[in-house]
Amino acid sequence: MTAALTIALPKGRIAAPLADFLARPPLALGAFEGRRLVAEVPEKGLRLLLLKDFDVPTYVRRGAADLGIVGSDVLAEKECEDLPRPLEFPFGRCRFSLLAPADGDPPPEGRALRVATKYARLTRGFFEERGIGAEIVPLAGSVELAPGLELADFVADLVDTGETMRANGLQEVEKIRDVAPQLIVNRGAIARRRRDIFAFVRLLAGMLEAHG
Amino acid sequence: MLPAGTAAYVFEEATRRRDAEERIVEKLRAADYREAIVPSADYLAPYAPHLGPGEERELYRFVDRHGDTIALRADFTIAIARHLAPRLPSEGETTRLFYRGEVLRGGGRDGGSAEFYQVGAELLGAPGAEADLEIVERCSESLEAARAGRIWIVLSSVGALEAALSRLHMSSDPGALAKAIRERRVQVVADATRGLSPEGRDQVRRLLEGGIPADDSILASLGPAGAVLADVARALSPREECDVTIDLAEPPSRSYYTGFFFSVFGEAGGEPIAGGGRYDELYAAFGKPRPAVGFSLGLEALVRS
Numbered sequence: 081m082t083a084a085l086t087i088a089l090p091k092g093r094i095a096a097p098l099a100d101f102l103a104r105p106p107l108a109l110g111a112f113e114g115r116r117l118v119a120e121v122p123e124k125g126l127r128l129l130l131l132k133d134f135d136v137p138t139y140v141r142r143g144a145a146d147l148g149i150v151g152s153d154v155l156a157e158k159e160c161e162d163l164p165r166p167l168e169f170p171f172g173r174c175r176f177s178l179l180a181p182a183d184g185d186p187p188p189e190g191r192a193l194r195v196a197t198k199y200a201r202l203t204r205g206f207f208e209e210r211g212i213g214a215e216i217v218p219l220a221g222s223v224e225l226a227p228g229l230e231l232a233d234f235v236a237d238l239v240d241t242g243e244t245m246r247a248n249g250l251q252e253v254e255k256i257r258d259v260a261p262q263l264i265v266n267r268g269a270i271a272r273r274r275r276d277i278f279a280f281v282r283l284l285a286g287m288l289e290a291h292g
Numbered sequence: 293m294l295p296a297g298t299a300a301y302v303f304e305e306a307t308r309r310r311d312a313e314e315r316i317v318e319k320l321r322a323a324d325y326r327e328a329i330v331p332s333a334d335y336l337a338p339y340a341p342h343l344g345p346g347e348e349r350e351l352y353r354f355v356d357r358h359g360d361t362i363a364l365r366a367d368f369t370i371a372i373a374r375h376l377a378p379r380l381p382s383e384g385e386t387t388r389l390f391y392r393g394e395v396l397r398g399g400g401r402d403g404g405s406a407e408f409y410q411v412g413a414e415l416l417g418a419p420g421a422e423a424d425l426e427i428v429e430r431c432s433e434s435l436e437a438a439r440a441g442r443i444w445i446v447l448s449s450v451g452a453l454e455a456a457l458s459r460l461h462m463s464s465d466p467g468a469l470a471k472a473i474r475e476r477r478v479q480v481v482a483d484a485t486r487g488l489s490p491e492g493r494d495q496v497r498r499l500l501e502g503g504i505p506a507d508d509s510i511l512a513s514l515g516p517a518g519a520v521l522a523d524v525a526r527a528l529s530p531r532e533e534c535d536v537t538i539d540l541a542e543p544p545s546r547s548y549y550t551g552f553f554f555s556v557f558g559e560a561g562g563e564p565i566a567g568g569g570r571y572d573e574l575y576a577a578f579g580k581p582r583p584a585v586g587f588s589l590g591l592e593a594l595v596r597s
Contacts, residue, residue: 141404143562164476265476266562270502271444271555274537278501285478 084120084127085269085276088140088148092133093238094172094261098149101171104287125276134158137264146269146277153238153259157199164270166281167263167288174240175255176202180227182251187233196226197236206236206256224248297398297406299592309409309595313392315437316411316589323430325390325413330371332393336363342370342574344547350397364396368412369571369586370548376416377578386417405592412568412588416575419583421523424552424570428524431556431566431587432534438594440565444535444557446502447525448542449517450549450569456499456510456540460492473500473541502539511538520552548574552585558593565593 089098102109112119112130119128129145136150137160149169153176155161176199187193196217197203207214217232224244226232238259239245239252263284270277294300301309317327336353343351352364365371368391380387390413398406413430415423428445435443453473457466464484472480478500485496498504504511506525511518521538528536544553545567553569568587575582 141562143560166476166478168477168479267555267564268444268557268560268562270476270539271446271537271557272535272559274501274503274539281476281478285482288479 082125082273082276084122084125085147085273085280086127086129086145088129088131088136088145088150090133090136090150090154091130093174093240094149094151094169097171098169098261101169101287101291104291107283107287137163140264140266143266143268146266146273147280148264149261150264151259151261153199153202153257155262155264156257157201159201160264164265164267165262166265167284169261169263170288171261173258173260174238176236176257176259177239177255178206178253179224179235179237179239179245179250180233180253182246182249184227193234194232195234195236196223196232198223199236202256203236224250295406297404299405299407301592301595305595309591312438312591312594313409313411316434317390317392319433319437320390320413320430323388323433325388325430328372328376328389328391329393330365330368330375330391332365333362334365334371334374336361338374338578339363339367339370341577342548347547352396352398365393366395366397367546368393368395368410368588369414369546370574372414373574373578373584377575377580377582380416380575380580380582383580383582384417386415389414389416405590408590409592410588410590412586414584414586416582416584418585419572421520421552423583423585424520425524425527427568427585427587428528428554431554431568431589432528434587434589435556435558435566435594436533438589438591440594441559442533442535443565444537445528446542446555446557447521447536447538447552448540448544448554449514449521449552450544451551452514452517452521453499453540455514455517456495459513460488460495462488462492469496474543476500476541499540502537502541504538504540506538508538510540517551524552544569546571554587556589561593563593565589 099111117130133150133154136148137155137158139145140148141160192213192215194215194217195203196219200216200218204216223235223237226235265277351366353361356362392411395408395410396406415427453470454466457469469484481496481500485493495510506522511522525536525538542555548571549569550572551570554567555564556566558565566589570585572583575584
């Protein structure tokens with residue numbers, strides 16, 4: 081009997097639409113029960129891991145998972161865009177943007193701009209490309225609060241419907257990049273389990289095609 | 293605290309690493325490979341033309357008291373070419389050598405290592421599949437000596453994917469399609485190849501998924517590069533504990549490779565535990581044109597896995 085394929089799934093923003101997608105036939109995966117972080121699905125030959133989004137590429141690159149699903153924002157921030165990426169999903173798409181207070185004064189001159197974000201590397205890259213000095217204020221979440229509390233002049237974060245942004249008195253200044261969930265694969269798994277990996281990729285590709 | 297990407301080895305781990313190294317070196321010496329020792333720091337300038345942008349960014353470098361830029365050793369192959377070329381015998385002779393020591397590649401991306409203890413071997417002056425096969429065999433034998441367990445060898449060749457695609461006479465840019473195939477982007481590749489015949493699309497699928505049999509028509513269409521891959525795959529395939537596949541979408545690990553190359557994966561982990569390839573243009577840059585092929589492996593990954 082062949083070992084299960086291990087798939088790292090993200091707990092965050094795309095977890096709900098992803099669970100809906102994976103529940104479709106022919107894969108028809110059930111939801112994670114209770115507080116379990118690992119689920120064995122022997123009848124499908126799969127083991128599912130439920131992880132923090134930012135941990136998914138690490139599990140896949142180091143071979144603790146054969147495949148993973150995670151946003152392109154996380155892949156870019158963790159410098160993991162070199163991992164094989166067979167599929168992009170149509171759900172959970174959004175954009176990574178620079179946000180500023182909707183009714184605020186322009187940031188004071190004579191000092192570096194302060195930008196609060198969970199994405200320090202992507203944000204630094206955005207400002208460096210434009211030759212603008214910016215101080216990154218790294219935060220783990222609730223970044224929208226930062227300008228109101230004078231922790232930062234700007235916020236760099238994901239914008240989907242824009243509801244959270246508007247509710248916190250922010251507006252979009254510029255889109256930095258589009259974001260979409262991706263299926264990623266570890267290179268060792270391709271060498272070791274080529275047939276299983278591509279059979280699974282084709283199964284998901286077929287589900288995407290059938291359901292649009 | 294240690295700098296990112298470095299590690300200390302003590303007790304059993306240190307012993308295991310040294311023992312593995314000694315067993316590998318014993319095998320290489322028995323196969324008539326002689327040791328080469330090169331400096332662990334050198335002027336950057338002679339190396340720079342042979343490094344890709346990513347490889348150059350990985351270097352640890354500093355300015356010495358004379359104002360020259362010095363780089364810590366990030367790769368043995370270029371260092372050996374630079375120091376060995378002036379002393380090489382006349383053309384037509386073959387030279388077999390091995391090396392061992394630390395290389396430092398900065399970045400330590402996503403918590404990965406920056407310091408690696410490498411053992412490798414090089415075969416100079418021998419073109420063709422026979423020399424390529426010898427190097428893959430030395431690599432596989434070295435991994436066995438290090439008790440690496442089961443290994444998966446993936447064979448490929450620089451430019452082979454592009455050459456295979458150019459034979460399909462597609463209207464889309466073969467460079468962009470090759471990039472999408474290397475990233476295994478199933479949807480992008482399907483969109484770009486909609487206009488192809490069913491046979492053409494199936495050929496592209498085989499290129500994307502790899503696992504190309506030695507008698508596949510794709511290899512036959514590639515001329516000498518395809519013949520080398522088929523010959524090496526056939527010579528290696530009937531072995532236990534060693535799985536061999538041809539995958540033209542496998543990315544080369546060093547930018548100086550010019551033809552045949554291979555990656556080796558172990559029972560766990562996502563990155564290769566060893567790899568090698570042919571670099572027929574490197575010695576010409578140091579004044580002694582010479583076909584060359586070599587391999588290297590990182591001992592830490594073997595000892596830890």
